[in-house]
Amino acid sequence: MREAAAADNRPYHHGDLRRALIDAARRLLENEGPTALSLRAVAREAGVSPAAPYHHFKDKGELLDAVAHEGWDLLNELMTDARAKQTSVRDKLTALGVAYVKFARDNPALYRVMYDCSRDKENLPDHLHADNDSAYCQVRDTLVEAGASPMDETELELATTAAWCAAHGLAEMVAFKQFDHLKVTMGGEEAFLRGVFEHMGIFGHARTD
Amino acid sequence: MREAAAADNRPYHHGDLRRALIDAARRLLENEGPTALSLRAVAREAGVSPAAPYHHFKDKGELLDAVAHEGWDLLNELMTDARAKQTSVRDKLTALGVAYVKFARDNPALYRVMYDCSRDKENLPDHLHADNDSAYCQVRDTLVEAGASPMDETELELATTAAWCAAHGLAEMVAFKQFDHLKVTMGGEEAFLRGVFEHMGIFGHARTD
DNA sequence: AAGATGATCTTTACGGCGTCCAGATTCAGA
DNA sequence: TCTGAATCTGGACGCCGTAAAGATCATCTT
Numbered sequence: 001m002r003e004a005a006a007a008d009n010r011p012y013h014h015g016d017l018r019r020a021l022i023d024a025a026r027r028l029l030e031n032e033g034p035t036a037l038s039l040r041a042v043a044r045e046a047g048v049s050p051a052a053p054y055h056h057f058k059d060k061g062e063l064l065d066a067v068a069h070e071g072w073d074l075l076n077e078l079m080t081d082a083r084a085k086q087t088s089v090r091d092k093l094t095a096l097g098v099a100y101v102k103f104a105r106d107n108p109a110l111y112r113v114m115y116d117c118s119r120d121k122e123n124l125p126d127h128l129h130a131d132n133d134s135a136y137c138q139v140r141d142t143l144v145e146a147g148a149s150p151m152d153e154t155e156l157e158l159a160t161t162a163a164w165c166a167a168h169g170l171a172e173m174v175a176f177k178q179f180d181h182l183k184v185t186m187g188g189e190e191a192f193l194r195g196v197f198e199h200m201g202i203f204g205h206a207r208t209d
Numbered sequence: 210m211r212e213a214a215a216a217d218n219r220p221y222h223h224g225d226l227r228r229a230l231i232d233a234a235r236r237l238l239e240n241e242g243p244t245a246l247s248l249r250a251v252a253r254e255a256g257v258s259p260a261a262p263y264h265h266f267k268d269k270g271e272l273l274d275a276v277a278h279e280g281w282d283l284l285n286e287l288m289t290d291a292r293a294k295q296t297s298v299r300d301k302l303t304a305l306g307v308a309y310v311k312f313a314r315d316n317p318a319l320y321r322v323m324y325d326c327s328r329d330k331e332n333l334p335d336h337l338h339a340d341n342d343s344a345y346c347q348v349r350d351t352l353v354e355a356g357a358s359p360m361d362e363t364e365l366e367l368a369t370t371a372a373w374c375a376a377h378g379l380a381e382m383v384a385f386k387q388f389d390h391l392k393v394t395m396g397g398e399e400a401f402l403r404g405v406f407e408h409m410g411i412f413g414h415a416r417t418d
Numbered sequence: 419a420a421g422a423t424g425a426t427c428t429t430t431a432c433g434g435c436g437t438c439c440a441g442a443t444t445c446a447g448a
Numbered sequence: 449t450c451t452g453a454a455t456c457t458g459g460a461c462g463c464c465g466t467a468a469a470g471a472t473c474a475t476c477t478t
Contacts, residue, residue: 014455038435049457051437056455060436119385154394158401161388162379162408169378170371176328179370185363192367199371201410223426247464258428260466265426269465 018056018066020046025067029109037109039063061117068117071110072127072135075103079135089146096139097167097197098190104171111175139163166200227265227275229255234276238318246318248272270326277326280319281336281344284312288344298355305348306376306406307399313380320384348372375409 014020024045028037039060040050057063082099086092104111118124128136140160144151151159170193173179183192223229233254237246248269249259266272291308295301313320327333337345349369353360360368379402382388392401 017455039437040435050435051439051458052456054437115381123386154391157391158395158404159408161382161391162405165378165382165405166375166409167378168381169374169376172324172377172381173370173374177332182363182366182370186367195367196371196374199368199410200375201408226426248466249464259464260429260468261427263466 014048014052017046017048017052021053021056021063022066022070025063026070026110029067029113030107034109034112037113061120064113065117067110068114069125069127071107071114072125074107074110075100075114075135076131076133076138078103079138080133083138083142089142092142093139093146093163094194094197096135096142097163097170098193100135100167101171101174101193104175108175111171136160136164166197170196170200223257226255226257226261230262230265230272231275231279234272235279235319238276238322239316243318243321246322270329273322274326276319277323278334278336280316280323281334283316284309284323284344285340285342285347287312288347289342292347292351298351301351302348302355302372303403303406305344305351306372306379307402309344309376310380310383310402313384317384320380345369345373375406379405379409 021042025037025042028041028045032041039053042063043050043053046052053063057066079096079099082095083092086095124136128134131137140156143156143159143163174193179192183189186192186195230251234246234251237250237254241250248262251272252259252262255261262272266275288305288308291304292301295304333345337343340346349365352365352368352372383402388401392398395401395404
């Protein structure tokens, strides 16, 4: 009875404002774009005063951190699913890459927040390397699975980094530019993405040749 | 005598405010970071009123466009030099990639402005494809030079896109995260960059195998 | 040479932003 | 039931981007 929040008459305090604020932020991000994502607008969307969020987040950045975290969680799920649907290692790698890029294409503003949040910090968020089902770890583990040549730790990290960078570069381009002509010429987005990844020789090639 | 602007007594109007504003913006970007880059701060830095810039730029975005354009020019020069220093095609490609990433590392805020400016627009700036010495065209032409297999137009564009994305992804990571441990383990930044590019199989491999 | 014209710059103002602070409201535990 | 802590509101401050109106100055016309 505490979630869904009754909704007819405004409750005593709010119920779960923290949750409501994150949702409001994601809604604004989707519908109005990143420039519309002000702390005041989020409060407005959630139906509270402009200062209310400060009882749940230290500042605007901390709200965005929370939004970004949910973005990573969503991405991890999508990549887990994509990987699970494939049997061969090569297909797994391709599927991971394609899923990553498609996530960025479908959620460009969210994708940007995910990286902007860690921009000021010294590194990407910890959970990327800590959680077993994180996007990073999935790529790394699949590369281990591929393991044509027995990689040492450094080589593995290097390969994962390379794959990550390649996917990130393509994701940014696809999310914010159109390669419509190329997509059309190549017979659809899927073919285009696979084509680029093949040239990159890392998703779907995995240095097995 | 019109540049350097006399400097002792403030001139009648200003001399060349447009130039001064762009320089002030780049100075702020370097010294104070991207968050400090407000139109008012730029005007302050240039010693004029907050509304003065509006006689030279339609809005803040147009100033940033000008800053971004100079960023692309600088990048083009660096890549031209890097390419000219090499003889073999393979070395040229590697040098192009390394120069690109190092530019982003040395000018992270500027690099970001270059992409942010075109983020709202439908495509990357026109001069990237129009100017012969643009970064894009240099990569493309070097790939043509490599031309082991005779590429058709689509294949060439795909290969250039792949290389571009790969470099961009690595550039963003290097510009805003540290791979210090990897750099150290691999014996320096240069080796690290080459290592990643080799895994990407596009700069320095060029599908010649 | 004198005056008009238009470009450039300043002043002032408006609304929106992130954030802080003082008070009001409500919850939870003694 | 009383008290203290958590939550929310209203108002304020200084910043931002931008617009409009007035001042200043270069240049062009006559």
